[in-house]
Amino acid sequence: TGGYDLIIDAPDVKAPEFNDFIKTIEQIQTELASVPGVSGSMSIPDLLRFLKGKPGREPQTLTERLMAGAINAPARNQLQLLTKFEPGLVSGFWNRDRNVMRISVMTGDLAGNQAKLDRLDAIESIGRKYSPTARTAGAEILIMFLVSSMLSDQWxxxxxxxxxxxxxxxxxxxxxxxxxxxxxxxxxxxxxxxxxxxxxxxxxxxxxxxxxxxxxxxxxxxxxxxxxxxxxxxxxxxxxxxxxxxxxxxxxxxxxxxxxxxxxxxxxxxxxxxxxxxxxxxxxxxxxxxxxxxxxxxxxxxxxxxxxxxxxxxxx
Missing domain, CATH: 1.20.1640.10 (Multidrug efflux transporter AcrB transmembrane domain)
Structure with a gap:
């Protein structure tokens, strides 16, 4: 198993379209689930849902209580609140200074380097469907292209x-x-x-x-x-x-x-x-x-x- 990062350029948090952008991230994650070899994904929407807690479950931490209180607030406000109290948690998925958001894509093992390259292309295609500048990153990508280069150069x-x-x-x-x-x-x-x-x-x-x-x-x-x-x-x-x-x-x-x-x-x-x-x-x-x-x-x-x-x- 491994994973990639799908990097999406995000609008400024104060921009009117930011709330819709969060919904776009959710849509991308939904489509990523249909890619063969993708076992799951995680991004800011998952983080917000997790910290809001499950229905009927009492909030355990201060952050959870604050998020539960803002459950009906727009995603922009929820994210700003979470950034204030848990900046390290948010920074793993959202870089506000550079206006980029990361979707962590979890992947299972596939036989053959070409199958992995095809999966990577499918992930990038889904991202670029919603954002032309979407790109993938991660150490596993470097290894894949290294293996591909070695295989083509062996003869x-x-x-x-x-x-x-x-x-x-x-x-x-x-x-x-x-x-x-x-x-x-x-x-x-x-x-x-x-x-x-x-x-x-x-x-x-x-x-x-x-x-x-x-x-x-x-x-x-x-x-x-x-x-x-x-x-x-x-x-x-x-x-x-x-x-x-x-x-x-x-x-x-x-x-x-x-x-x-x-x-x-x-x-x-x-x-x-x-x-x-x-x-x-x-x-x-x-x-x-x-x-x-x-x-x-x-x-x-x-x-x-x-x-x-x-x-x-x-x-x-």
């Missing part, structure tokens, strides 16, 4: 990360073939995990949106170590098969231990009470396991394939 960041990795590996190995080869065992688990999330209907959030670029940056390290060792063995005079075996027997063990250490670190995130953090830790763990398997089992097979179709890229 851009992933693409930039991949491009940067290819450039650096090409310079390091002096081989575009090896650079592209290193991407396959590391990008495949990421694409499989994200594809599975979509197939299962799991929504991306602020944490899981970073999955692709973070996992790619971590997993590609193991390919670099493996390929570097493999190239070193080739240059030292070993044949292709011996170089593969030597790389497996040396760097392979180090890759396993380093990967398990990373997995243990990310698994700690699954102990969090914050669901996006739990999901991020779990998904990165799955991707790292997939990358480990691919680097130890698929990468050697890819090297054999590259040896056949593009032997010069191996430096042979």
């Amino acid at each position: 851009i960041t992933f693409g930039v990360a991949v491009a940067a990795i290819v450039v650096m590996l090409t310079i390091s190995f002096r081989s575009i073939g090896l650079a592209l080869l290193a991407l396959i065992p590391n990008a495949s688990p990421i694409l499989i995990v994200i594809g599975t999330m979509g197939w299962l209907g799991l929504k991306m959030n602020m944490a899981t949106a970073m999955l692709a670029s973070v996992s790619m940056g971590l997993a590609v390290d193991f390919s670099i170590h493996y390929l570097y060792r493999f190239r070193h063995e080739l240059k030292s005079g070993r044949d292709f098969n011996a170089a593969i075996r030597q790389a497996h027997g040396t760097v392979g063990l180090a890759i396993i231990l380093a990967n398990l250490a990373l997995i243990a670190g990310f698994m700690v995130l699954t102990l969090s009470d914050f669901v996006p953090t739990v999901q991020f830790g779990f998904l990165v763990t799955i991707v790292m396991l997939g990358g480990l398997t691919a680097n130890l089992l698929i990468l050697p097979l890819l090297l054999r394939t590259l040896r056949v179709i593009w032997p010069s890229s191996l430096g042979l």
Whole structure:
């Protein structure tokens, strides 16, 4: 659950239309109740009704007794009276200096960031129906747009990360073939995990949106170590098969231990009470396991394939 603030420009309290404006606020609140995902709202009219008390109930405080005595007075007079005795209570919903009134909109949870954005648009549309300058505010709106931005940018960041990795590996190995080869065992688990999330209907959030670029940056390290060792063995005079075996027997063990250490670190995130953090830790763990398997089992097979179709890229 969360909430937004719907800000409405108000006339001066002494203006003739102020009493009608209070009724307009009530009408806005009535329409807000029909928006999917809105569980309620509160503003100045609710505050006035609450302090007037329920029929048959004796006023308990001085403010309640004063408000009960002004029960038939115009809303303007009631609000001025309440402001005099409870200024802190009123200021949360009405800023007299700036002539704005706030409607606090309580919302329930909705699945998916787009559904929340649609709800926000509906709330603003109702407000602007009565006041062209109506606008929404609140920390939850900032979070929604942050998540939306991260979701739209995730493939851009992933693409930039991949491009940067290819450039650096090409310079390091002096081989575009090896650079592209290193991407396959590391990008495949990421694409499989994200594809599975979509197939299962799991929504991306602020944490899981970073999955692709973070996992790619971590997993590609193991390919670099493996390929570097493999190239070193080739240059030292070993044949292709011996170089593969030597790389497996040396760097392979180090890759396993380093990967398990990373997995243990990310698994700690699954102990969090914050669901996006739990999901991020779990998904990165799955991707790292997939990358480990691919680097130890698929990468050697890819090297054999590259040896056949593009032997010069191996430096042979």
